Amino acid sequence: MTIAVSSLGPTLDDRVDERFGRAAYLLIVDEGTLDVHAVDNSANRDALQGSGLGAAEITSEHGATAVITGHLGPKAFSALQRCGISGYDGTGMTVREAVEKQRTGQLVRLAEGESHAGMD
Amino acid sequence: MSAESQKGDGSPFTLAVASGKGGTGKTLVATNMAALSSAAGLRVVLVDCDVEAPNDHLFLRRAEESASAVDVLVADVDASQCVACGACRDACAFGAIRILGDSAVVFDDLCHGCGLCTDVCPSGVITEVPRRVGEVVTGLTAEAGALMLVTGRLDVGQVKSPSVIRATRAAAAACAADLVVLDAPPGVACSAVAAVRGADALLLVAEPTVFGLHDLELSLRLGGELRLPMGVVVNRSPATGGEAVDQLCERRGVPVLAHIPFDRRIAETYARGELVAHALPDVGALIASLPGAMRLAASPSAAPR
Known part of the structure; x- marks a missing residue:
């Protein structure tokens, strides 16, 4: 199973970035092998609006079936929902810890959050 | 009488009322100015461009109105x-x-x-x-003379205020008029620009507080960028101690056309949803002078800006 994790850096030992659309990186992690592909999210991070949609697109493109982050805005939430992807709360964890907890079903599923920026 | 307000080519004189800060008195000035001009014999169209929170209809009631979707x-x-x-x-x-x-x-x-x-x-x-994304509501008000009120209203949860403002102004342009008064939303971003762009003159309503002064400076910059002839009316003007607005306007070369006094009677009248033009003739006289003063400010013979 492939998981997309918003993170502050490009490795498994970096911390989960609580922001999804404006995360520093999106790490595409294979839950079984812990192989990591780090996607630099700076284009979305610096966008005036629609950053959550861009991150959702990256998630979808890489075939991830779950997202670990801290918070999902309404647009990102609906975009992920469209693709059947659920979000889970990894606040305060490293990427490695969060993926391990996700594998053992210990993470809490995220509900739709409030909007942060852009035209909303 | 139409010569008083129309431009030489017969098109109406379009006067935008704006301010950077919210709550300075744009609606007070716009509604009373429109009612007084109508009572004086002009065909007036008041355009409520504050589409996120339109209020003009609370002061100027329409007997009948028609709405169309934007x-x-x-x-x-x-x-x-x-x-x-x-x-x-x-x-x-x-x-x-x-x-x-x-x-x-x-x-x-x-x-x-x-x-x-x-x-x-x-x-x-x-x-x-x-x-x-919204609607435009049009109708003749019960005021003396011929005062049309055209209200733009953005639907709750929608974001495209400028589209609604442009549609509202287009609907207003279809009404025959000598004077068009645009009641703009506060601020200096997209919505405010959509409301004032292309007007013949820009009347800024200022408030003599540090916030009002700061936001007036932003509005003066906006009007400068849009190359609009400007004038300022100071609202809630104290008997003493309100000179900072006048000093700023003098430095910017923009005339201060009137001071509406800081007067509890005005606040009480406004809070009841009534026009000071009817309740307080002395205040009405100050506001009634504004369209003429703005025409002078906007005339080609006015001092270079």
């Missing part, structure tokens, strides 16, 4: 035909289209309706469809 065009993808090639996503300047799963998906709030995606789609499966 639609904007947004892209619409036929997901069953889309091959998710990404051409539309790559072309969109607003990030409004994303490839999610096996189809392009348009996010209406971000779509500006430019139509580029419909041109670049190799499969021809994107069309533009109307989406309602």
Whole structure:
């Protein structure tokens, strides 16, 4: 199973970035092998609006079936929902810890959050 | 009488009332100015461009009114035909289209309706469809003379205020008039620009507080960039100690046309939803002088700005 994790850096030992659309990186992690592909999210991070949609697109493109982050805005939430992807709360964890907890079903599923920026 | 307000070519004189800060008295000035000009014999159209919170109708009641929807065009993808090639996503300047799963998906709030995606789609499966974002309500008010009130109203949860403001101004332009008063939303961004752009003159309502002064400076910059002839009316003007607004305007070369006094009677009248033009003739006289003073400020013979 492939998981997309918003993170502050490009490795498994970096911390989960609580922001999804404006995360520093999106790490595409294979839950079984812990192989990591780090996607630099700076284009979305610096966008005036629609950053959550861009991150959702990256998630979808890489075939991830779950997202670990801290918070999902309404647009990102609906975009992920469209693709059947659920979000889970990894606040305060490293990427490695969060993926391990996700594998053992210990993470809490995220509900739709409030909007942060852009035209909303 | 129409010579008093029309321009030489017979088109109406269009006066925008604006301020950077909210709550300075734009609606007070705009509604009373419109009512007084109408009572003086002009055909007046008051345009409520504060589409997120229009209030003018609370002071100027319409006997009958008609409403029409404001639609904007947004892209619409036929997901069953889309091959998710990404051409539309790559072309969109607003990030409004994303490839999610096996189809392009348009996010209406971000779509500006430019139509580029419909041109670049190799499969021809994107069309533009109307989406309602607000309405325009028009009707003759019960005021003396001929005062039309045209109100723009943005639907709750919608974001495209400028589209509604432009539609409201277009509806107002269809009414015969000698004087058009545009009651602008506060601020100096897209909505305020949509409300005042192309007016013949810009009347700024200022408040003698540190916040009012700061925001007046922003409004003066906006009017300067749009090359609009400007004048300032100071509201809630104290008997002493309010000189900072006058000093700023003198430095900027913008005339201060009137000081509306800081007077509890005005606040009480306004809070009841009544026009000070009717209740307080002394205050009404101050406001009644503004359109003429703004015409002078906007005339080609006025001092260079």
